[in-house]
Amino acid sequence: MNEPILRVIKRESMSFKGKLLVRAVSLILALLVCGIVITLITGYNPITVYVTMAQGAFGTKTRAWSTIKEMLMLSCIAIGLAPAFKMKFWNVGAEGQILIGGIVSAGCMIYLSNIGNAGLFVLMCILSALAGSLWAFLPALFKAKFNTNETLFTLMMNYVAIQLTSYFVAKWENPVGSNTVGVINQSGHEGWFPKIFGTQYFISLIMVIILAVFMHIYLRYTKHGYEIAVVGESENTARYAGISVPKVVIRTVLLSGAICGVAGFMAVAGASHTISTSTAGGRGFTAIIVAWLAKFDSATMLLISLLLAFLNSGSSEIASKCHLNDYASKIVIGIILFFILGSEFFINYKLVRGKKGEKK
Amino acid sequence: MNSFITLFQAAVAFGTVILFGCVGEILTERAGNLNLGVPGIMYLGGIASLASVFIYEGSTDSPSGIVCVIIAMVSAFIASALGGLIYAFLTITLKANQNVCGLTLTIFGGGVANFFGGSLNTLAGRFESVSVPATSAAFRQTLPGISGAGIVGKLFFSYGFMVYFAIAVAVIVHVFLHHTRRGLNLRTVGESPQTADAAGINVDKNKYLAICIGAGISGFGGVYYVMDYIKGTWANDGSIEKLGWLAVALVIFTTWKASHAIWGSYLFGLLYWMYYYIPGLTRRSQELFKMLPYAVTLLVLIVNSMKSSRDKQPPHSLGLAYFREER
Numbered sequence: 085m086n087e088p089i090l091r092v093i094k095r096e097s098m099s100f101k102g103k104l105l106v107r108a109v110s111l112i113l114a115l116l117v118c119g120i121v122i123t124l125i126t127g128y129n130p131i132t133v134y135v136t137m138a139q140g141a142f143g144t145k146t147r148a149w150s151t152i153k154e155m156l157m158l159s160c161i162a163i164g165l166a167p168a169f170k171m172k173f174w175n176v177g178a179e180g181q182i183l184i185g186g187i188v189s190a191g192c193m194i195y196l197s198n199i200g201n202a203g204l205f206v207l208m209c210i211l212s213a214l215a216g217s218l219w220a221f222l223p224a225l226f227k228a229k230f231n232t233n234e235t236l237f238t239l240m241m242n243y244v245a246i247q248l249t250s251y252f253v254a255k256w257e258n259p260v261g262s263n264t265v266g267v268i269n270q271s272g273h274e275g276w277f278p279k280i281f282g283t284q285y286f287i288s289l290i291m292v293i294i295l296a297v298f299m300h301i302y303l304r305y306t307k308h309g310y311e312i313a314v315v316g317e318s319e320n321t322a323r324y325a326g327i328s329v330p331k332v333v334i335r336t337v338l339l340s341g342a343i344c345g346v347a348g349f350m351a352v353a354g355a356s357h358t359i360s361t362s363t364a365g366g367r368g369f370t371a372i373i374v375a376w377l378a379k380f381d382s383a384t385m386l387l388i389s390l391l392l393a394f395l396n397s398g399s400s401e402i403a404s405k406c407h408l409n410d411y412a413s414k415i416v417i418g419i420i421l422f423f424i425l426g427s428e429f430f431i432n433y434k435l436v437r438g439k440k441g442e443k444k
Numbered sequence: 445m446n447s448f449i450t451l452f453q454a455a456v457a458f459g460t461v462i463l464f465g466c467v468g469e470i471l472t473e474r475a476g477n478l479n480l481g482v483p484g485i486m487y488l489g490g491i492a493s494l495a496s497v498f499i500y501e502g503s504t505d506s507p508s509g510i511v512c513v514i515i516a517m518v519s520a521f522i523a524s525a526l527g528g529l530i531y532a533f534l535t536i537t538l539k540a541n542q543n544v545c546g547l548t549l550t551i552f553g554g555g556v557a558n559f560f561g562g563s564l565n566t567l568a569g570r571f572e573s574v575s576v577p578a579t580s581a582a583f584r585q586t587l588p589g590i591s592g593a594g595i596v597g598k599l600f601f602s603y604g605f606m607v608y609f610a611i612a613v614a615v616i617v618h619v620f621l622h623h624t625r626r627g628l629n630l631r632t633v634g635e636s637p638q639t640a641d642a643a644g645i646n647v648d649k650n651k652y653l654a655i656c657i658g659a660g661i662s663g664f665g666g667v668y669y670v671m672d673y674i675k676g677t678w679a680n681d682g683s684i685e686k687l688g689w690l691a692v693a694l695v696i697f698t699t700w701k702a703s704h705a706i707w708g709s710y711l712f713g714l715l716y717w718m719y720y721y722i723p724g725l726t727r728r729s730q731e732l733f734k735m736l737p738y739a740v741t742l743l744v745l746i747v748n749s750m751k752s753s754r755d756k757q758p759p760h761s762l763g764l765a766y767f768r769e770e771r
Contacts (some may be wrong), residue, residue, distance in 0.1 A: 174543055174763075176480070176543065176547070230746070230750050231749060235480075235763070236692075236696050236745055237745060237746075239692065240693055240742045243689060243738040244739060247731050247738070248732075250731035251728050254728040263727075366551070369550070369551070372543070372544060372547055373548060407566070408562075409558070409559060409680070411554070411559040411680070414551050414552065414554055414555025417551060417555070418555055418556075422534065425540045426540060429537075429540065
């Protein structure tokens, strides 16, 4: 057989500097391509484009907080997904778990508005976490018992959850006939996150920081985290080591679902104060990419979420300035993610000139 | 009887959209690649066909139906296959994670389609939406004479050509996968790329071809939706995305067999539209009824994994990147 000119070889490991360099280069390339695409569509020069984006994302206090809100949602979901993914359990059901958490929160706000704010807050948080867990429990149980494909199972659960949301939207619609729930507890703000330092997102910020630190410690420094890593690397190794794989799978996925449920609570009680089928809004899918790219590291997840939130609000700003529609941001995000995903290759593999007998 | 006929017709129309999506995805998954970009690919197919015939219809006074159809189909196939190519390059050559790349493709495809779809609507005028009447008429053209005649005519011959084309594609893919040498090779790649490689089958080439052609087929689902189902218009309402996920669900339901996809897709259509024809349902309970296709898919997924009969399992290497030096 003739030797190929270039050969792919798996890297042992790459230095932190090297990884940083690869990622930075891919990001810069991606931003260049996006700049060119936007310039072609709008006719602006790329630098104006990015200045406008920065203004759109952080130009005023309100805008900055709304970008941060988006970032918090994404990172909260990504933090929830991280343990499941590290175990190689493909929970693509975050979308559904968020919605279920959201439904429960909205339900509490509607039916239990008279029990006092502190109690309501705690109750909503716990119940939405339980609801998210429950939604994740079924796929986990069948995965553990019958090795049912969890990617497909959780994907289907999303759509069951969406229909369930439509059902509750129709049930709680206000005013009748509008097919939207409207802002819940507009007058008394029962169940709303209170404003601290002039913003209702401050509590979300604290919650996400706590979750991020917790997940960092949980995955790196606890026995549970170690078991997750072993099961993720090889189920057989885990079995030889006496780890009960079904137990670890179910426990981890319950945790994952619970955090996604809390994300639904944050979205409903801490931001929109309503529930609709777009409460999750595709973030459950975007967060999968965040968690994966960050290799489940909490700080990196926060950074990537920030980047995506920035692109999101920045592109919306450009779109509205040029009378284009909002979907421009999805194109930009898609392109950037393609580049970052592709760049992973250069971290895990290297290309060498094909020489016989060089290295096996 | 009349309501049964309309239900049946609605089911077939609905089913045809997801039949294309599903058959394309079956081809892809048989090569061992789980492409969660189906919704994005269907979006790309839909918008490519709409934009290209929009330009064509605007450029001439008397657009010819056949030319419209050819332009729509070819541009949709190319755009969708290119979407598939991005995914294939990332997952095969760069060995990136399939789930993540697929989801990104869905985000990207949905973004491109809705962006240009919305812009076309703006171009078409402030309060109107874009429309391509000549193309839509060509796509919706039924067989004259036979289509309106009697129950049989209404049930089986009252559709545009894409409905029959979808069935034909499904049959061809089935025959290819199960009755040809190349199909066997492709399935081997999906089951065990190591074995295929050892047997001298070019794993990467097979995967690339299956993914790109599969994506092209899935893209036709978008064309049918845009041209026939919503009559040559565009709506930024996310329905193509929902249908795309149903197509992915249908792949599971059919246990990766294109022949089952034909009746499975119509069954999904029936389940989806049934709420409309059951008397006494409130708007609330209708929403619960719309869960049926997903619930049924879940049931099939669970039952098949419990029975663990070998011909009903996903391709064994589904979702895994292949690297020759890693065994």
